[in-house]
Every structure is written in C-alpha cells, then in structure tokens.
C-alpha cells in the first residue's frame with residue numbers, strides 16, 4: 001500500500017514538474033516555432049503519455065534476465081509485490097532499480113492488468129498459477145509446464161514484446 005500512496009504523491013510532484021516544464025517550453029516554443037523544426041519534434045515526444053514511458057521502462061528493466069512478461073497474464077497484486085521487493089526477486093535482485101522507474105513502471109503495470117480474480121486467494125508468483133493466463137488461452141490445452149521460457153514456442157514475437165503474433169499453426173487454426 002505504501003507504494004500506492006507514495007506513488008500518488010510522486011505522481012503529483014512529477015506532473016507538477018512536467019506542467020511547469022511544458023509552460024516554459026510552450027513559451028519559448030511559440031518564439032522558435034518558425035525557425036526550429038527540431039524543437040517542434042522534441043516537444044511532440046515530450047508530451048507522450050506517462051504509461052508509454054512506463055511501458056518502455058518496463059521492457060528495458062524487466063527483460064534483462066528473462067523475456068518481458070505481458071502484464072495481463074498476472075493480477076495487479078502480483079506486480080505490486082514484485083515492484084515493492086526488487087531485492088527479493090526469485091532468489092536474485094533487480095539491479096539499478098531506482099525510485100522513478102518503480103513509480104512509472106507501476107503506472108503502466110496497474111493500468112494494464114486486473115485485480116486478482118478471487119478476492120483473498122493467494123497471490124500467484126508464477127504465470128502457471130494465474131487464472132488470467134488461463135483465461136487468455138481459451139483454445140490452448142497446455143501439456144508442458146508453463147514458464148516464461150515456454151511462451152516463445154507459440155509466440156514468435158516475445159522478444160519484441162508482441163504477444164499477438166502466433167506461429168502459423170495457431171494463427172490458422174480454427
């Protein structure tokens with residue numbers, strides 16, 4: 001819970017900083033508009049939504065040791081626990097995990113996942129234990145153990161964080 005509260009406070013500080021910054025950019029921007037196409041391009045990238053930034057940070061931070069896992073296969077509670085305990089990560093620890101990344105990644109993960117399906121059920125720490133993983137795979141009957149290592153068998157785009165594209169067998173299956 002502490003992450004949520006501090007997250008809100010930090011969101012506020014960050015939004016305020018961004019707002020002030022936008023005002024100052026806007027001011028010089030109107031002056032430079034006719035002369036500087038580079039400035040125009042920069043101001044467009046700076047107005048990207050925060051969850052986009054969070055997504056990029058998620059992929060770069062969380063795919064160093066394994067594939068980037070799609071947020072929707074696990075409940076929000078799992079992501080919260082994982083982000084709050086970067087030093088107790090399945091027997092290892094997540095390096096260089098700074099506070100700002102934590103907050104921005106949390107923004108992305110909480111908007112891209114749902115709350116645990118059965119209230120008070122134990123939080124799943126493995127994809128295999130997750131109800132959402134099963135719900136996302138109505139056609140598939142898994143015979144082998146499900147881990148982050150097996151996604152590639154049917155999802156050739158996992159390295160690019162693409163879980164839409166399927167191998168031809170699945171793509172064309174009824």
Ligand code: HEC
Pocket residue numbers: 061062063064065066069074082083089090092093094095125126127128146147148149
């Ligand atoms: C330093 C390496 C490292 C980094 C960086 C890392 N992880 Fe992990 N992660 C692991 C290891 C090791 C496991 C256990 C894998 C296993 O049991 O096969 C794991 C497992 C997982 C699992 C369970 C996968 C499954 O098969 O069910 C999730 C979810 C997960 N990590 C999320 C994250 C998130 C979120 C981040 C970024 C904040 C992250 N990881 C960054 C090393 C890392």
Ligand code: HEC
Pocket residue numbers: 069070072073127136137138139140146147148149150151152153154155163164166170
């Ligand atoms: C045996 C093949 C197979 C394996 C292994 C597999 N998937 Fe899938 N996945 C599918 C199929 C097929 C679909 C489309 C839904 C359906 O037909 O059941 C799908 C759909 C999905 C979707 C929804 C994609 C969308 O349309 O937005 C996600 C997310 C996903 N899989 C994640 C994973 C992850 C993460 C893993 C590894 C832990 C994994 N899958 C392992 C076959 C597989």
